[in-house]
Amino acid sequence: MHTALEERLIRPARNINGSLRLPGDKSISHRYGMLSAFAQGTSRFTNFSTGADCASTLACMSALGAIVERKEDGVIEVTGVGGKVQQPTGPLDCGNSGSTMRMISGLLAPQQGEFTLIGDASLSRRPMERIRKPLTAMGAKLMLTEGHAPITIHGAPLTALDYTTPVPSAQVKTCVLLAGLQTPGTTTVREAVRTRDHSELALRAFGANIERGLDYVSISGTQTLSAIEGAVPGDISSAAFFLCAAALFPGSQLLLDSLGLNPTRASLLDVLTSLGTQIAVLNLEEKHSELVGTVQVSAPAEGLGSTSVTGALAAQLIDELPVLAAIAPYTRGGIRIRDAKELRVKESDRIALVVQNLRTMGAEVEEFEDGMDVPGGQTLHGATIDSGGDHRIAMAFSVAALRAEGETLISGSESAAISFPEFFDLLDFIAER
Numbered sequence: 001m002h003t004a005l006e007e008r009l010i011r012p013a014r015n016i017n018g019s020l021r022l023p024g025d026k027s028i029s030h031r032y033g034m035l036s037a038f039a040q041g042t043s044r045f046t047n048f049s050t051g052a053d054c055a056s057t058l059a060c061m062s063a064l065g066a067i068v069e070r071k072e073d074g075v076i077e078v079t080g081v082g083g084k085v086q087q088p089t090g091p092l093d094c095g096n097s098g099s100t101m102r103m104i105s106g107l108l109a110p111q112q113g114e115f116t117l118i119g120d121a122s123l124s125r126r127p128m129e130r131i132r133k134p135l136t137a138m139g140a141k142l143m144l145t146e147g148h149a150p151i152t153i154h155g156a157p158l159t160a161l162d163y164t165t166p167v168p169s170a171q172v173k174t175c176v177l178l179a180g181l182q183t184p185g186t187t188t189v190r191e192a193v194r195t196r197d198h199s200e201l202a203l204r205a206f207g208a209n210i211e212r213g214l215d216y217v218s219i220s221g222t223q224t225l226s227a228i229e230g231a232v233p234g235d236i237s238s239a240a241f242f243l244c245a246a247a248l249f250p251g252s253q254l255l256l257d258s259l260g261l262n263p264t265r266a267s268l269l270d271v272l273t274s275l276g277t278q279i280a281v282l283n284l285e286e287k288h289s290e291l292v293g294t295v296q297v298s299a300p301a302e303g304l305g306s307t308s309v310t311g312a313l314a315a316q317l318i319d320e321l322p323v324l325a326a327i328a329p330y331t332r333g334g335i336r337i338r339d340a341k342e343l344r345v346k347e348s349d350r351i352a353l354v355v356q357n358l359r360t361m362g363a364e365v366e367e368f369e370d371g372m373d374v375p376g377g378q379t380l381h382g383a384t385i386d387s388g389g390d391h392r393i394a395m396a397f398s399v400a401a402l403r404a405e406g407e408t409l410i411s412g413s414e415s416a417a418i419s420f421p422e423f424f425d426l427l428d429f430i431a432e433r
């Protein structure tokens with residue numbers, strides 16, 4: 001089936017002003033959705049992610065026997081299967097969501113039954129060998145299609161594993177932990193760069209026993225999870241678009257409340273600070289061990305400076321790099337990004353698409369295998385942006401468009417709904433024209 005791409009016109013803005021509360025974090029919602037569906041009892045969440053990716057997770061978990069009820073005001077209730085999933089009647093459709101496919105594979109590998117996981121064209125191009133390897137080492141019977149989806153799993157009892165992840169990936173870490181949860185003995189995941197730790201925090205919240213050190217996390221099997229109630233913190237990766245937009249306009253004032261500020265996710269605030277943006281964090285509290293707070297941003301009168309994102313920082317900021325690169329031409333000194341090769345295997349090749357779209361808007365940019373150099377002090381013009389069906393590219397260039405000369409058309413703008421369906425309405429709300 002071929003569906004026409006939607007186009008969205010973005011006009012330049014004069015300023016960014018406003019106060020917002022954002023929908024729930026996508027990464028946390030995936031984990032709460034998956035774990036509550038697997039646990040014993042009924043869980044209840046407010047501010048669950050409104051994105052299509054988390055809807056894919058919930059749909060897969062329903063097909064596996066969980067009862068998912070959507071109440072008013074973004075509340076969802078999930079009654080779990082109590083540790084044993086049902087055999088689904090057809091393939092589990094993970095849509096566009098790498099998180100869903102990789103994490104559910106770990107959950108299902110030790111379960112009884114046969115499961116097929118499929119995804120859309122973009123997800124079917126993404127690397128899955130990274131989960132096949134550790135799961136196979138645990139004894140799982142898991143077949144890929146030339147390294148990709150569709151994935152077929154013949155569930156079987158597994159043996160515990162001590163695994164060092166070759167690429168920084170919280171999805172792979174979670175996949176192994178979810179298999180370890182159901183496997184006798186202790187399963188350990190070691191990582192050179194500490195990736196987002198929502199799974200560790202969520203597993204604990206659901207009652208699992210997890211041990212962790214600076215560079216490892218261990219889970220002992222077999223454990224039963226119990227239902228929880230909670231509020232999902234606002235999504236900082238969605239907030240990134242508005243934080244970067246505000247940083248572009250001296251005189252802007254943006255306040256985001258109930259925002260997730262987990263230290264493994266909040267490095268963007270440090271990077272924006274290093275560029276000269278003033279950021280205040282207020283009302284910090286913890287919800288199921290996740291830090292939540294209010295963030296107030298205002299841009300420097302003299303414009304943004306320059307910065308370099310490399311090493312562990314690049315891995316921790318991986319989802320925010322497209323928007324950082326998209327605002328880089330408007331800084332005074334430019335932004336250098338390296339060690340971000342993983343960007344090439346996301347929903348699109350995000351290095352290639354960012355470079356292509358920056359050039360379409362008239363920017364000078366140098367592409368590297370693992371990043372890019374974007375010089376500062378540039379003037380961009382409006383253009384037609386190819387989002388490649390990638391939500392973060394569509395939203396990143398909507399932000400770049402706010403400071404461009406002339407209007408910009410975002411082609412494939414509907415992809416924003418993968419993580420942030422409210423994006424364009426909220427952008428209109430805070431952008432003064």
Ligand SMILES: O=C(O)C1=C[C@@H](OP(=O)(O)O)[C@@H](O)[C@H](O)C1
Pocket residue numbers: 026027028030098099168169170171172196318319342
């Ligand atoms: O665990 C998660 O929720 C995610 C981990 C990251 O992917 P990788 O695990 O592939 O690095 C990130 O890019 C993705 O948006 C969400």
Ligand SMILES: C=C(OP(=O)(O)O)C(=O)O
Pocket residue numbers: 053096097098099100319346347392419
């Ligand atoms: C890479 C992303 O998600 P996923 O891997 O779950 O598709 C993303 O949201 O930017």
